[in-house]
Amino acid sequence: MSVRVQPELRNQLIQFGIGDWNACYHCGTCTAMCPLSEEGFLFPRKKIRLMQMGLKDELEASVEPWLCYYCGDCSTSCPRDANPGELMMSLRRYLTSIYDWTGLSKKFYTSEIWELGFILVFAALVVLSFLVILPSFGINFTRDLTPEGGVKINSFAPIHIVETFDWIMAAIVASLLISNILRMYYKIIWKYGNTKVSLWVHIREFWLLIFNFVVQPKFNKCTDKRYWLSHWFLMSGYTIMFIVIVVYLPWFQTEKILPAWNPQRSLGYYATFGLLFGLFVAIIGRFQKKDIKFQFSHISDWLFLAMLTLTATTGILIHIFRINGMAVATYVSYIAHMAVLVPMILIEVPFSKWSHLAYRPFAVYFQQLKKYAVPR
Amino acid sequence: MNKPEATGIFFYNPAGLLPDPVNYDELLLYSLGFPEVVKTWTYHEFIWNEKSIFKKINENKLERIIIAGLLPGTVKALFSKTMALAGKDPEKVYLASFNDYFTGSSIDADRYKAVLACIIKGVPYEFAGIPDDLPVNPATLVIGAGIAGIQAALEIAYSNNLVYLVEKSGTIGGKMATFDKTFPTLDCAACILTPKMVEVNQHPHIRLMSYSEVREISGLPGNYTVKVLKKARKVNIQTCIGCGTCAEKCPAQAPSEFDAGTTLRKAIYIPFPQAVPNKYLVDAESCIYLKNGKCKACMKACPVPDCINLDEQDSEVSIEVGNIVVATGFKPFDASRMSQFGYGRFPNVLTSLEFERLLNASGPTGGNIHLRSQDKKGNRIFNQASEKPEKIAIIHCVGSRDKNYNKYCSRVCCMYSLKFSHLIVEKLPDAEIFEYFIDMRSFGKGYEEFYERIKEEDVAIIRGKTAKVEEAGNKLFIRGEDILKGEILENVVDMVVLSVGLEAGEDARSISRLLKIPINEDGWFEEAHYNLDPTGTCRGGIFLAGTCQGPKDIPDSVAQGSAAAARVIQSILKGRVRNDVASVSLLQVEEKIKELSSVPI
Numbered sequence: 012m013s014v015r016v017q018p019e020l021r022n023q024l025i026q027f028g029i030g031d032w033n034a035c036y037h038c039g040t041c042t043a044m045c046p047l048s049e050e051g052f053l054f055p056r057k058k059i060r061l062m063q064m065g066l067k068d069e070l071e072a073s074v075e076p077w078l079c080y081y082c083g084d085c086s087t088s089c090p091r092d093a094n095p096g097e098l099m100m101s102l103r104r105y106l107t108s109i110y111d112w113t114g115l116s117k118k119f120y121t122s123e124i125w126e127l128g129f130i131l132v133f134a135a136l137v138v139l140s141f142l143v144i145l146p147s148f149g150i151n152f153t154r155d156l157t158p159e160g161g162v163k164i165n166s167f168a169p170i171h172i173v174e175t176f177d178w179i180m181a182a183i184v185a186s187l188l189i190s191n192i193l194r195m196y197y198k199i200i201w202k203y204g205n206t207k208v209s210l211w212v213h214i215r216e217f218w219l220l221i222f223n224f225v226v227q228p229k230f231n232k233c234t235d236k237r238y239w240l241s242h243w244f245l246m247s248g249y250t251i252m253f254i255v256i257v258v259y260l261p262w263f264q265t266e267k268i269l270p271a272w273n274p275q276r277s278l279g280y281y282a283t284f285g286l287l288f289g290l291f292v293a294i295i296g297r298f299q300k301k302d303i304k305f306q307f308s309h310i311s312d313w314l315f316l317a318m319l320t321l322t323a324t325t326g327i328l329i330h331i332f333r334i335n336g337m338a339v340a341t342y343v344s345y346i347a348h349m350a351v352l353v354p355m356i357l358i359e360v361p362f363s364k365w366s367h368l369a370y371r372p373f374a375v376y377f378q379q380l381k382k383y384a385v386p387r
Numbered sequence: 388m389n390k391p392e393a394t395g396i397f398f399y400n401p402a403g404l405l406p407d408p409v410n411y412d413e414l415l416l417y418s419l420g421f422p423e424v425v426k427t428w429t430y431h432e433f434i435w436n437e438k439s440i441f442k443k444i445n446e447n448k449l450e451r452i453i454i455a456g457l458l459p460g461t462v463k464a465l466f467s468k469t470m471a472l473a474g475k476d477p478e479k480v481y482l483a484s485f486n487d488y489f490t491g492s493s494i495d496a497d498r499y500k501a502v503l504a505c506i507i508k509g510v511p512y513e514f515a516g517i518p519d520d521l522p523v524n525p526a527t528l529v530i531g532a533g534i535a536g537i538q539a540a541l542e543i544a545y546s547n548n549l550v551y552l553v554e555k556s557g558t559i560g561g562k563m564a565t566f567d568k569t570f571p572t573l574d575c576a577a578c579i580l581t582p583k584m585v586e587v588n589q590h591p592h593i594r595l596m597s598y599s600e601v602r603e604i605s606g607l608p609g610n611y612t613v614k615v616l617k618k619a620r621k622v623n624i625q626t627c628i629g630c631g632t633c634a635e636k637c638p639a640q641a642p643s644e645f646d647a648g649t650t651l652r653k654a655i656y657i658p659f660p661q662a663v664p665n666k667y668l669v670d671a672e673s674c675i676y677l678k679n680g681k682c683k684a685c686m687k688a689c690p691v692p693d694c695i696n697l698d699e700q701d702s703e704v705s706i707e708v709g710n711i712v713v714a715t716g717f718k719p720f721d722a723s724r725m726s727q728f729g730y731g732r733f734p735n736v737l738t739s740l741e742f743e744r745l746l747n748a749s750g751p752t753g754g755n756i757h758l759r760s761q762d763k764k765g766n767r768i769f770n771q772a773s774e775k776p777e778k779i780a781i782i783h784c785v786g787s788r789d790k791n792y793n794k795y796c797s798r799v800c801c802m803y804s805l806k807f808s809h810l811i812v813e814k815l816p817d818a819e820i821f822e823y824f825i826d827m828r829s830f831g832k833g834y835e836e837f838y839e840r841i842k843e844e845d846v847a848i849i850r851g852k853t854a855k856v857e858e859a860g861n862k863l864f865i866r867g868e869d870i871l872k873g874e875i876l877e878n879v880v881d882m883v884v885l886s887v888g889l890e891a892g893e894d895a896r897s898i899s900r901l902l903k904i905p906i907n908e909d910g911w912f913e914e915a916h917y918n919l920d921p922t923g924t925c926r927g928g929i930f931l932a933g934t935c936q937g938p939k940d941i942p943d944s945v946a947q948g949s950a951a952a953a954r955v956i957q958s959i960l961k962g963r964v965r966n967d968v969a970s971v972s973l974l975q976v977e978e979k980i981k982e983l984s985s986v987p988i
Contacts, residue, residue: 038784038825039851039868042875048868050875056868088727088854090789 017065024062026121027108028101029307030094035059041085041095046232047078052378054078055085055095058102071109072203074381076102077367077374082233083303097307104309107366110191110198116362123310126358130318133354141346145172155338161268162333162341174260180356181257187361188369195370199377206384216379223372235302238292245289246368248282249319252326255279268334279330286323290316315364318355325351391423392450392479394507395443397466398429399456414455417500421507425449435462440469450475453506455483455499481506486917498969501976508980515979518927518970520963523609524709527955528553530601530898533561534941535933536714537583538948539955543712544592546956551706552587553615554597555894556644558662560584561716565645565740567747567754569941570806571837577661577749584663597664602703604901608927609709609964619699621669622655626694629657629665633685633695641673647740649769650751655685655695660749669697709964710928710955713912714948715898717934720786720793720887727855728785728885733863734759734767735776735882736856739803742884745769746810756814758881775815776881780865781807782853783824787888795909797888798938801828804886805838808846821878822848823867831940849876856883889938902929911937915968922951928964930954 021033035056042048042056054075061070079099086096108117118125145168155163200208223229227246231239255263255278262275269275294316296305325348332341359365396418398411415427425447433439443449452466459482471477483506485499505512525548529540532554540552552559563569564584566576587593596615603614622633639654646652646659654674655667669677669685676682676697686695722730722738730736735758737745748754751769760773781804787797801824808820827848829838842848853867862879869876891910899906904924905913912931915923922930930951933944958964 036788036825037851037870039870040854042868043851043854043866048875053868053873053875056870057873088791090784090791090852092790 014066014068017067020065020067020070021062024098024101024105027104028097028309030097030101031091032059032062032093032095032098034091035063035089035093035095036091038090040088040090044084044088045079046084046234047080047229051382052078055099059093059095059098062098062102070102071106072198073102074199074374074378075099076106077371078229078378079103080230080233080238081304082235084234086303094307096303100304100307100309103367103370104311104364106195107363107370110195110366110370111187111362112190112194113187113362119358119362120309120311126311126314126363129358130314130354133357134350137350137353138346141349156336157266157268159268160336161266162336162338163266164264164329164333164341164345165266167342168264168345170261170264173264177257177260180353184356184360188366191361191366192369192373195373196377199374200380200384204384205387206381207387208380208384212380212383216376216383219379220372220376223375224368227371229375238304241289241292244285245293246285248285248287248289250368251278251282252286255282283323283327286319290320290323294320311363315355315359318351318359321351322348322355393425393448394421394423394451394453395425395447395449396427396453396455396483396503396507398427399454399459399462400430413496414499414503418455418503418507421504423451423507430456435465437465437469437472440466441473444469444473444475451479451481453481453483453503455485455503455506457485459484497973501971501973504973504977504980508984510980510983514983515976516968516971518966518968520961521607521609521927521966523928523958523962523964524611524707525549525959526551526706526708527710527712527959528601528611528613528706528708529712529714531555531561531714531716531933531935532559532587532595532597533714533716533933533944534563534580534583535716535944535948535951536561536712537580537587538945539712539714539932539952540587540593541583541590542949542952543955544590546952546959547592548956548959549592549594551594551596551613551615551708553599553601554595555600556658557598557620557656557668558645558658558664559587559595559597560661560663562740563941564659564661565647565747566743567750568806568810570802571831571833573806573809577747581661581663584661588663595664596704598668601898601901604711608929608966609958611708611711611928613706613708613711615704615706617702617704619669619671619701620666621671621695621697621699622667623691623694623696624664624666626691627666628691629667630690631657631667632688632690633667636684636688638682638684639673639675641670646744646751647738649741649744651766651768667695669695710930710958711902712930712932712948712951712955713898713902713904713924713935714932714951715892715895715935717889717938718892720797720890722785722885722887724792725785725885728782728883729856729858729863730885733856733858733883734761735863737882737884738887739800739807739884740887742807743803746807746814754814756811756818756882774881776818778819778821778878778880779811779882779884780821780823780853780863780878780880781884781886782856782865783822783886784852785885785887786890788825793888793890793909795938796828798828798830799940800886800888802831802834802837802940804884805829805841807884808841809844812844812846820846821880822846823853823865824848824850825852831942851876889934892935895935902926904929904931911935922947922954925968927966927968927970928958 037056039056042053048054052075058075076099081096081100083096086094089095104120108120157163296302297308300306325344328344329341329348332344411429418424418427454462463480466480467477470480483503501516502512505515527543528551529536530553532552540550544550560580563576563580569576588595598620599615599617601613602616604611606612633655634653637653637655640651642648643650643652655669657667671677689695719740728736744750745752745756752771756775757769757773758776759767759769762768783800783804786792804822808822811818811820827838829835849869851868851870853865857864859879862881863883865878867876895906895910904926907913912935914921914931914936915925924931932948932951
């Protein structure tokens with residue numbers, strides 16, 4: 012098969028991040044510096060080479076961008092200021108847009124109008140449905156309180172309706188994400204090279220996927236170990252919240268206000284703490300710009316942080332207002348919460364930054380599969 | 388005289404290409420004062436493409452274009468092509484290059500105006516902007532007695548003219564004297580240099596002033612008065628017989644500058660056995676008497692009465708010279724700045740200068756390669772008792788071609804690293820050698836052939852610079868990417884040699900202020916013209932030689948030393964020396980232009 016060189020690739024890629032990547036003269040310092048770079052999976056230099064030569068197919072079939080956790084060592088030690096770390100970050104954004112078959116991801120990454128417009132439209136739809144559609148189902152804004160003095164949340168947002176809506180959204184998001192992962196698998200394992208991987212290897216190595224999803228051990232291999240913990244708190248907080256809200260909503264959103272030590276509330280508190288801690292570290296870091304990894308924030312990074320912060324704060328407000336029996340304030344913050352949460356999940360999970368929660372562990376899994384690949 | 392042609396002036400100075408010292412408003416006004424000039428454009432006033440230029444040419448009916456600015460030649464092709472497209476004469480694109488004639492040195496609007504006026508009027512600046520000649524004193528001052536300074540001094544002295552050769556350290560010879568072999572011929576550096584050093588010492592026309600520094604320079608070109616500080620040597624250079632009895636008795640020790648710190652010398656010492664002048668000197672920093680007021684062991688031991696005078700003070704002498712050759716040389720890059728390579732932390736990470744001494748037969752181990760160990764006092768020293776390394780890695784480009792340190796290429800490191808490989812193969816035939824390089828720059832005569840020869844000598848030459856050196860027990864662990872093979876190379880070696888680059892000498896800045904010659908952002912002295920006058924400066928009667936002007940190898944330094952000498956001898960023969968570039972006023976240039984342009988062609 013002939014290889015087609017596409018020099019215009021750099022111009023496409025520059026929309027996904029900032030870097031003077033053509034300055035690279037291939038000294039190999041970055042690869043040698045990187046504790047995650049290993050035999051057979053060399054980065055960042057090799058990826059810069061592919062980028063410079065415009066070998067699009069090779070780039071799209073690489074797992075390496077997902078194996079990088081952006082400690083920034085490569086960029087600080089780069090003798091040419093070519094910013095290899097940021098190239099890996101930009102490649103992750105680029106690959107996200109490549110895995111996505113709808114083409115929306117590319118639009119969101121390269122056009123701020125598209126991304127902001129999408130968020131605003133869906134926020135408006137959510138508010139509209141609360142104010143116009145739901146009342147037609149017989150939902151009223153009663154300000155009744157429970158005997159304990161809490162707000163009756165279920166009469167405002169009935170469990171069965173919210174849950175149905177939850178499941179529909181989860182199904183859409185999951186099908187998009189799964190199809191993207193399948194495309195990723197196709198590009199990395201199926202199509203690439205003249206090799207195949209046996210089914211047994213697929214099964215045997217599957218534990219890696221789960222393990223890497225939960226622990227992120229590769230992140231902790233980075234020279235800069237400070238961010239592993241904050242990232243883990245953020246990740247675990249988010250995952251708990253996500254599961255609780257989507258799968259166990261009837262258990263979570265109860266009319267009765269349970270004592271603080273009850274798992275329902277303590278889990279919620281833990282998740283909130285994890286989210287806030289992780290967000291705090293990330294936002295402060297991106298404002299201070301001390302670490303390389305935080306120096307080149309893309310609009311999608313800021314939007315993601317902003318939406319997550321808004322979701323968390325409105326969630327906290329719902330809780331406070333509810334306990335204190337402030338009905339109208341509870342309703343308003345509930346609507347606001349949903350107006351941020353829905354577009355965030357719709358845009359971030361399948362199309363944008365949040366999708367790395369799936370791509371990263373899958374990349375580690377695929378990397379392992381590649382190691383056991385045999386000639387076809 | 389032809390009738391004036393409609394001229395447009397485009398000012399070319401893309402931001403970031405060069406620092407912009409030009410006040411454009413002033414230049415615009417000035418150039419519009421000429422009747423030929425129809426219109427002018429600054430860099431940001433239009434788009435630099437054919438379409439836009441084409442429009443400008445047609446709108447203003449331009450017959451002639453001048454591109455003025457820093458490095459305007461880079462865009463000349465674009466204008467020539469567009470002129471042709473517009474049906475005009477493509478030859479009528481002229482460059483007013485502000486880099487030439489004084490290399491951005493003087494931020495002097497008048498000089499730019501003069502260049503512009505010359506181009507507008509079609510008179511070469513070389514004719515209109517010539518400074519006056521001044522009478523010249525035949526004596527010459529050479530600052531720095533490395534190989535370039537020695538060469539310049541000898542050339543001038545052999546033309547029977549007086550040369551003052553001022554050297555900062557205790558011996559002449561400079562960095563070359565410390566080298567073991569030269570590339571690519573593998574000549575013994577000392578064997579070819581020391582005869583020249585002796586020649587300098589014995590030459591009737593050379594006044595050697597070692598252990599001295601230039602303090603003050605005044606006067607006009609051709610007639611400089613120079614004050615030289617003679618640092619107190621504390622040993623009478625006339626009566627010292629160089630027997631060494633004093634050093635035997637001296638109790639104080641310090642690292643030897645000549646041996647790049649690999650050996651210890653006494654407080655009273657000669658830098659190395661072949662030093663010129665071969666006389667002892669006292670290092671005031673480490674002398675016990677000068678610190679505590681007690682000792683004088685050397686004075687008691689000296690067989691010559693009143694030869695050593697530890698109370699001697701610095702003195703100053705004043706000399707009159709006509710020309711000055713600056714040959715102050717370089718300093719090696721301080722490898723401890725790149726902490727990832729562990730220089731200073733790990734005893735067996737060496738700089739190239741240290742390794743050069745280690746290889747040298749007069750070095751710490753008599754020319755045998757041994758690992759560095761610690762003595763009883765904790766000093767890290769080389770001695771013959773410690774083991775020989777089995778694996779040696781040589782890392783190129785340390786401190787060079789790196790935007791975090793020096794962005795330029797130091798030119799010599801690739802070649803001396805290859806030379807190291809060869810010498811190691813010679814001395815330790817069983818040792819494994821790894822060269823980590825980025826690009827192999829074997830640019831000179833015979834250099835590529837030398838590289839080919841080393842490649843056949845069982846040396847692993849690996850494309851890919853290592854990132855860091857770590858300790859692994861007694862050994863050193865280095866990790867690098869072999870770019871051509873596409874794999875990570877993890878290697879445990881006994882010794883790492885860092886091929887450090889060249890940096891401008893630490894006193895380059897002060898000398899630049901003293902002589903009023905500019906230095907560039909890296910600290911190298913600016914020459915008068917990059918291509919056509921690499922030895923001259925913007926000042927009259929001051930010339931450059933050797934590595935003070937930019938990284939250079941030995942043949943180039945010698946050539947430039949001779950070239951500088953030729954310029955000096957030229958002015959002595961003529962009896963006159965050209966004044967500073969800045970001495971010509973704009974008015975003078977304008978008058979000269981009038982005079983020259985009235986001559987019918």
